[in-house]
Amino acid sequence: MTTITDELAIERRGRAGSVARRRTNFVIFLGPAIVLTVLFFVVPVIIDIAVSFTDLSRSLRISEFTTEQYEKVFRTDRRLSQVIGLTFIYVFGTLAIFNVTFGLILAITTTAIRNVSGSFFRGVWLLPRMSPSVLYILLWLWAVSPTEAGLVNQVLMQAFGLDAPLDLLTSAPIALIIISNGFIGASMGMIIFTAAIRGIPEHLFHAAAVDGAGTLAKVRFITLPALRWPISFVTIYQTLSLLVSFEYILLLTKGGPFYDTTVYALYVYRRAFESGQYGYGAALALFLIVIGVVVALIGWRFFDMERLLQRPRIEVH
Amino acid sequence: MIHWKIGTAALLSAALAAGSAAFLAATPLLAQEAVKLELWSRQDPSGPLRSGNVVKAAERLNKELEAEGSPKRVEVAVRESPAKGFDDDALQLLKVFGIGEGPDIFIAAHEWICAFQEDGFVLKLDDYIAKYPQHFGTIFPSLWSSAKCPDGTYAIPQDAEARMFFYNKKLLREAGYDAAFVDAMPERALSGDLTMDEVLEIAKQVVDKTKAQYGVLHRPNKGPDYIMVFNAYGNDFVDPATGKLLLERDKLAAAFGWFERGVKEKVIPANNTAMEFDALRKEFYTGNAAFWMYGIWDLGSVAFPTYGLPQDEKAFFADWGWITGPAPQKGGAPVSLTHPIVYAIAADTKEPELAVRLLGHASAVDLNTDHAVTTTHLGIKPEQLEEPRYAKAWPLARATELLKITKFLPNNSQFGELNGIIFAGIQGIESGRLSAEQAADFVIEEASATLEDVTVK
CATH class of the missing domain: 3.40.190.10 (Periplasmic binding protein-like II)
Structure with a gap:
């Protein structure tokens, strides 16, 4: 016969066991993610902040702690305004033209045609993302080569009778970095939007068809409203990704001609690793971190991501 | 049994003797x-x-x-x-x-x-x-x-x-210059009679009158050769009195002006700094460019073995040659860089x-x-x-x-970094992003902001 006290004791033990289990689960399931986040995000940020207050230069030696790097950022660096302006054009242009709009067009068109053809075209558009970056840019370099051997020039000269070869790397470098990055970026939007479109209940389209809706009306009133959150996600994710990635630009134009395609992240790289100004590079990189966090928070608020990530409400019939 | 013992003893003795000999022989090595x-x-x-x-x-x-x-x-x-x-x-x-x-x-x-x-x-x-x-x-x-x-x-x-301007005599002759003029160029350059602008003028004639596409080509990355042009226009980059870096705005602008005129006349290609080193060499050694600003070792390393330029002195100088960096104006001092x-x-x-x-x-x-x-x-x-x-x-x-x-290039601990800035200035001019004056200002601003102890005049 058990007394109430015993029952309470069992319950407590039970609770105690449950707490221990929860703690263990926390360590097992979230531990690795937390360790990775601390190692690869928190620690580098702390190191970056520390380095930005030093005079670490070409021989990796620190002789003093100083705020000189921040004075340079705000006072003496005249390239910075141009670099920030270019970064805005690059991020906004790539997002608006390719990562969201073109990704959306690809998703809508490839889901509107037969499944086999749709999968084929999606596969084709995934190729740039799947190719190694160096190989992808080598193909671009051949395509836009300023000689008659370049693919674009071959087409323009032979099919359209152009007299002299074009040098797109010198005459249109910003367009080139937007297009080359956009071709890769579009595929991610395409996949996410395709999945979302597939998730729209089929009967809604049938009902709309019965009501007399045309293709455009179906897209406007059924597809797009259902894609609101995927679009928000792709926009925020790709903005952050475009802000910090520069490898395709470095390989294609090296940030040139002059500073024409030196976006902010590449500018940090050029300052730190080409000129050996590591302290200054660290100070510039800190602003990139701050900008990244701010953009993420603004996006979170603006696109109401909290609602997207809340628990799904299960319908009870 | 005795046989066995004698045999074993003999073997052991032989092994010991061999071991000792090897040890003795190896002693100096081990030491x-x-x-x-x-x-x-x-x-x-x-x-x-x-x-x-x-x-x-x-x-x-x-x-x-x-x-x-x-x-x-x-x-x-x-x-x-x-x-x-x-x-x-x-x-x-x-x-x-x-x-x-x-x-x-x-x-x-x-x-x-x-x-x-x-x-x-x-x-x-x-x-x-x-x-x-x-x-x-x-x-x-x-x-x-x-x-x-x-x-x-x-x-x-x-x-x-030695760094110099190589030139293709055949192209110059095709452009209408007579052999005597073409062969006398090295002597004229050395005496200060041939000027930097005359090189651009000759290169322009070649581009206009022959099939060659380029007038003057130079290295596509940071390095010493183009510093010759700056030296020619009086830039020494170091103040002899203090040993500190010295930037003289007018002299910088004058040197950048030469590159600016070269691009304007379509003699220097706008994308010279975007081209690959090997592609540039190929253009010159296969007869598609009049001048190539580089150094003497290019003959032994590339021109002879890769492009088959004649290795015989007489045969080489029949169609190819080189001049020092010419003077900025007639009677001025020519330059060369080692x-x-x-x-x-x-x-x-x-x-x-x-x-x-x-x-x-x-x-x-x-x-x-x-x-x-x-x-x-x-x-x-x-x-x-x-x-x-x-x-x-x-x-x-x-x-x-x-x-x-x-x-020589100046032995200043910051010259390597300054050279990177100068190269960016050349790139800015050639790609049409900067004028010569702006390039001079760019070099001064960048150097003053990123290097220490820069004297500006």
Whole structure:
């Protein structure tokens, strides 16, 4: 016969066991993610902040702690305004033209045609993302080569009778970095939007068809409203990704001609690793971190991501 | 049983005797002390013997050590860096030294040596040089100045060369210049009669009147050659009174103006700095460009072996030639640049003496001549001029004529970085982003913001 006290004791033990289990689960399931986040995000940020207050230069030696790097950022660096302006054009242009709009067009068109053809075209558009970056840019370099051997020039000269070869790397470098990055970026939007479109209940389209809706009306009133959150996600994710990635630009134009395609992240790289100004590079990189966090928070608020990530409400019939 | 015992005893005795003999024979070997010296060298097809000669020198040094009865034997381990140029290589090596992983010996472009000296990474060599006159006594005195920092000598010259404007005589003749005019150009340039703008004018005639696409081509990355143009317009970049970097706005703008006019006249291509090195060489050596601003070693390294330019002196000069950097105006001073590569020793090497002696052997007349004649670089000692192989290599003898007017890049610890800014200025002009005046302002602003102690006039 058990007394109430015993029952309470069992319950407590039970609770105690449950707490221990929860703690263990926390360590097992979230531990690795937390360790990775601390190692690869928190620690580098702390190191970056520390380095930005030093005079670490070409021989990796620190002789003093100083705020000189921040004075340079705000006072003496005249390239910075141009670099920030270019970064805005690059991020906004790539997002608006390719990562969201073109990704959306690809998703809508490839889901509107037969499944086999749709999968084929999606596969084709995934190729740039799947190719190694160096190989992808080598193909671009051949395509836009300023000689008659370049693919674009071959087409323009032979099919359209152009007299002299074009040098797109010198005459249109910003367009080139937007297009080359956009071709890769579009595929991610395409996949996410395709999945979302597939998730729209089929009967809604049938009902709309019965009501007399045309293709455009179906897209406007059924597809797009259902894609609101995927679009928000792709926009925020790709903005952050475009802000910090520069490898395709470095390989294609090296940030040139002059500073024409030196976006902010590449500018940090050029300052730190080409000129050996590591302290200054660290100070510039800190602003990139701050900008990244701010953009993420603004996006979170603006696109109401909290609602997207809340628990799904299960319908009870 | 007895047989067995005798047999065993005999075997054991034989084994013991053999063992003792082997031990005795091996004793001197075991007493030897291997000294491993690490050599940092850039992978550079235009000078593989810079490191190769040090490896060979180890054999000579070891023989010398054996004769002296020293137990030490030197082993050279070459650590090759894949850097594209000497500037990138020096920046990489500074970092390697910075984290305490530096080599014992390294090969560098001379203008970087004071950057290593400033950070305390390189050994001062004055006493050692004086101690080993048999190795270093006859090296050309002028070359030593490229190895000096304000307080002493920190490197040993490994080679020298001459930088010039190569030109394609055939194209010039096709453009309407007569043979006498074309052949007299080197002499006119050397006497200050041929000007920088006349080169652009000739190049324009070639572009307008022949099938050649380009007038003047230059290197596509940061390096020394184009500094010749700046030298021609009076830029020395260092204030002789203080040793600090000196930027003179008008002189900078004048030099940038030459590039600006070149691009405007469609003589220098707008995308010169975006082209690949090999592509540029191909354009010149296959007859698609009138002038190529580069250095004498390009003949031995690329022009002869890759593009089949005639190796016979007379045949070469029939269709090809070179001029010094011309004067900015008639009667002015022509320019040429030499860019010595140097050997240096780490300040923290455990065996400085052996490292110095090793480099002494690597600087031997025969070994240095091997490097000179196979890669068309100029030698470091007057004795080399008498070597039959050296005398036979006519590009060396002919390029030596330019040494009368040659200059070095300044041995200022920040010049490498300043050169990067100057190169960005050239890129800005050629791609149409900057005017000559703006490029001068750009260099001054960037240098003042990122380098220390820059004097601006």
